[in-house]
Amino acid sequence: MTIVPLPHHPVAVVGAGLGGLTLARVLHVHGIEAALFDLDVSPEARTQGGMLDIHDDSGQEALRAAGLHEEFLTRVHAGGQAVRVLDQDGIVRFAAADDGSHGRPEIERGELRELLLDSLPAGRVRWGAKVTDAQPLGGGRHRVTLADGTAFTTDLLVGADGAWSRVRSLLSSARPAYTGVSFVEADLLEADLRHPTSAEVVGGGMLFALGAGHGFLAHRETDGSLHIYAAVEAPEDWLDGIDFINTEAAKTVVLKEFDGWAESLRALIADADGALVPRLIHALPPGHRWGRIPGVTLLGDAAHLMSPFAGEGANLALLDGAELGLAVAAHPGDTEAALAAYEAKMFPRAQASATRSAINQSLLFRADAPQGLLDIFASTPH
Numbered sequence: 001m002t003i004v005p006l007p008h009h010p011v012a013v014v015g016a017g018l019g020g021l022t023l024a025r026v027l028h029v030h031g032i033e034a035a036l037f038d039l040d041v042s043p044e045a046r047t048q049g050g051m052l053d054i055h056d057d058s059g060q061e062a063l064r065a066a067g068l069h070e071e072f073l074t075r076v077h078a079g080g081q082a083v084r085v086l087d088q089d090g091i092v093r094f095a096a097a098d099d100g101s102h103g104r105p106e107i108e109r110g111e112l113r114e115l116l117l118d119s120l121p122a123g124r125v126r127w128g129a130k131v132t133d134a135q136p137l138g139g140g141r142h143r144v145t146l147a148d149g150t151a152f153t154t155d156l157l158v159g160a161d162g163a164w165s166r167v168r169s170l171l172s173s174a175r176p177a178y179t180g181v182s183f184v185e186a187d188l189l190e191a192d193l194r195h196p197t198s199a200e201v202v203g204g205g206m207l208f209a210l211g212a213g214h215g216f217l218a219h220r221e222t223d224g225s226l227h228i229y230a231a232v233e234a235p236e237d238w239l240d241g242i243d244f245i246n247t248e249a250a251k252t253v254v255l256k257e258f259d260g261w262a263e264s265l266r267a268l269i270a271d272a273d274g275a276l277v278p279r280l281i282h283a284l285p286p287g288h289r290w291g292r293i294p295g296v297t298l299l300g301d302a303a304h305l306m307s308p309f310a311g312e313g314a315n316l317a318l319l320d321g322a323e324l325g326l327a328v329a330a331h332p333g334d335t336e337a338a339l340a341a342y343e344a345k346m347f348p349r350a351q352a353s354a355t356r357s358a359i360n361q362s363l364l365f366r367a368d369a370p371q372g373l374l375d376i377f378a379s380t381p382h
Helices: 018-027 059-065 069-073 109-118 195-202 248-255 261-271 313-331 335-364 371-379
Strands: 007-016 035-037 051-053 083-087 090-098 106-108 133-139 142-147 150-160 177-188 205-210 214-220 228-235 273-283 296-298
Touching: 007 018, 018 035, 018 109, 018 313, 035 177, 051 273, 059 069, 059 313, 083 150, 083 371, 090 371, 106 109, 106 150, 106 261, 109 261, 150 335, 177 261, 177 335, 195 205, 195 214, 195 228, 195 261, 214 261, 228 261, 248 273, 273 335, 296 335, 335 371
Parallel strands: 007 035, 007 150, 083 205, 150 296
Antiparallel strands: 051 106, 083 090, 133 142, 142 150, 177 228, 177 273, 205 214, 214 228
């Protein structure tokens, strides 16, 4: 009987999110092709979330390495770096306009993902490819099995597969833990026309309306809608007790958490268009790392999932992808040297950002909120 060898990919990336795509793009620029596998059936299978602020010293550096920075700048949201901070009475405590000098231009996540996807050769991503198992074969090679029963081997396996990474188990037993904060997401469509008061409250960019253990975070999107996050410090099972199928009932329960808040802020949920969406905020330990295991590594949320309160998640995923690609290109034929060089920079950077994210979470929702955030803005140039 003839044994047909499994397909082999020198570099296999599990996950076609921002980090995985950036890695593939930087490798492509250096003449190295990677195979990407993503569990979504197509690029359009899921909405890609809201606005991202892309930092000059991290996310934008990654886009420069990918040769995409100039194109990125044509897609940013003009005015999106504006910030407003309100207290629970709706009083403006801080406001900064977008004068173009802040180094953190905003872009819609789907736009950024599209930019990265379009920069790769057609067919580079295999969609509908869910990884169910990965096993070391020795010498740094791995066998990866997909849900459809097919398998392949690879010399370099990269887990870019997010918070609940399947690849992570090859390196670490760590699992994300609940941070104590739950989000309920909502949208206000055609805000200037249909929700003018809410449009004025949010302004042209990002809103923080904060009180003890609670807050409304919001941003204006490029299509004129407002994306809202109602944040509540709550037990992990709080969201389980809300019937999100019944939107009006869900609004009532969520708004109960904001009794006594200004009606202009409560309207961000009360007037929401469409269903509310629950989301638990999880994080890996700030110092999460692993010993060097031949032929495999992680990037982005798979490596260092953190809360969103420092705005670093997407930026680190982009930078991880770029730096891993550059390391592989700089060490041809020596995967272990490349991975060691990449991880030596990634681990301390991720730890610093994750620690800052955890600290900011405490500051944002402490008893005298929004004073903690006001102190941050007072101590750092915006």
